[in-house]
Amino acid sequence: MEILWVLLALVLFGFVLLPVFRRRRGMIEQVPPGHPDAADPAHYGFVREEELDIRMPGPDQDLLDVLDLVQRTGDYRAAEQLLAGTEATGERRWQRVQAFAGAAALELQQRPGGVGETPGGQWLRVWRAEHPKDAGGAAVHAEFLVQQAWRTSTPGTDEFRIIMEEARAACGDAALLAPGDPVPYIVELSVARGLGYERAEFEQLWLKILDRDPAHMGAHLAALHYWCEKWHGSRELAYSFAEAAAARAPRGSLLAAMPLFAVFEHLPEVNLVGSFHRSEVVTKAVHGALHAVHSARPDDPMTAHVRHLLLFFLVRGERWSEAMDQLVRIDGHVGALPWTLSADPAVEFAVYRALAVAGYEANGGSPATLPH
Numbered sequence: 001m002e003i004l005w006v007l008l009a010l011v012l013f014g015f016v017l018l019p020v021f022r023r024r025r026g027m028i029e030q031v032p033p034g035h036p037d038a039a040d041p042a043h044y045g046f047v048r049e050e051e052l053d054i055r056m057p058g059p060d061q062d063l064l065d066v067l068d069l070v071q072r073t074g075d076y077r078a079a080e081q082l083l084a085g086t087e088a089t090g091e092r093r094w095q096r097v098q099a100f101a102g103a104a105a106l107e108l109q110q111r112p113g114g115v116g117e118t119p120g121g122q123w124l125r126v127w128r129a130e131h132p133k134d135a136g137g138a139a140v141h142a143e144f145l146v147q148q149a150w151r152t153s154t155p156g157t158d159e160f161r162i163i164m165e166e167a168r169a170a171c172g173d174a175a176l177l178a179p180g181d182p183v184p185y186i187v188e189l190s191v192a193r194g195l196g197y198e199r200a201e202f203e204q205l206w207l208k209i210l211d212r213d214p215a216h217m218g219a220h221l222a223a224l225h226y227w228c229e230k231w232h233g234s235r236e237l238a239y240s241f242a243e244a245a246a247a248r249a250p251r252g253s254l255l256a257a258m259p260l261f262a263v264f265e266h267l268p269e270v271n272l273v274g275s276f277h278r279s280e281v282v283t284k285a286v287h288g289a290l291h292a293v294h295s296a297r298p299d300d301p302m303t304a305h306v307r308h309l310l311l312f313f314l315v316r317g318e319r320w321s322e323a324m325d326q327l328v329r330i331d332g333h334v335g336a337l338p339w340t341l342s343a344d345p346a347v348e349f350a351v352y353r354a355l356a357v358a359g360y361e362a363n364g365g366s367p368a369t370l371p372h
Helices: 002-014 061-073 077-084 091-110 122-130 135-152 158-177 183-195 199-212 217-227 235-247 254-265 280-295 303-316 320-330 345-362
Strands: 021-024 027-030
Touching (some): 077 091, 077 135, 091 122, 135 158, 158 183, 199 217, 217 235, 254 303, 280 303, 303 320, 320 345
């Protein structure tokens, strides 16, 4: 199967055509579209690639309706009302703040403004100007600045530091407006990573989050980046952080999936060989994540994040039936790791989906045996 992963690497790095695979006697081969033996995800009722939603990891219809309204009309008030009615603790408020900030940042990137042209994301500027004491708008503005820094400048440059310092001040303003809300401090975790906070300072910030929402999965994922080898920690520190979070996870918490995210953040340079994805460290992390999604609340908005990463590892580990089990629960939305690291998340997701279907059928699966 190693040849399959070499082929997959070529697809991910260079192909622009829709990937199509065929299943034959337990093996998978790439074939041209329309080949009579090709495994077709459409037979399973999966969403067409061009219709995949790259904004969200899973459904949040209230958010999508409000986003559409705000972007269509330029009126921020629906966003303000939605955040005002969203519980301060828990995952959903953090996800919605990220979504509004990301929408404004993307609008500005697409329409930077010029002579006689209104720049994109103007509704966020109006929101902050008209309601400077609104906690939701302040949090969105802080996250918007963070996203702008990562999108438009290079870490370590003066431009990056200037934007991040502005974001740091915005986090402080947002925190003052909502003392019990962990979101401003979660936003600051990204600032801490970008500006390279000393560990003592980072840990003080982390304690503020734990005081407000100790089992916040989104906060743990944001903090994990700081402890990773490529930023301000090491593989050992990141694994230790993730395993400690999993060990103290309350019943029904998705924190049990944290080691899988730590493994993902430290994938070796050459990680296409199947034996790595069947190694003890990966297998243990996958099993922890599977347990987490099986025991989590059905309405936990972070479950989709875990399922997307599980799909990645289950396909790499050739665990086709389990990969299909994740697919039937997340198909349609691809705004999550690992797909969002790609320039085209929908294409990246479609490659893995096609592989899952082909592998499932190569081992006797069919739409009739699809897990539900």
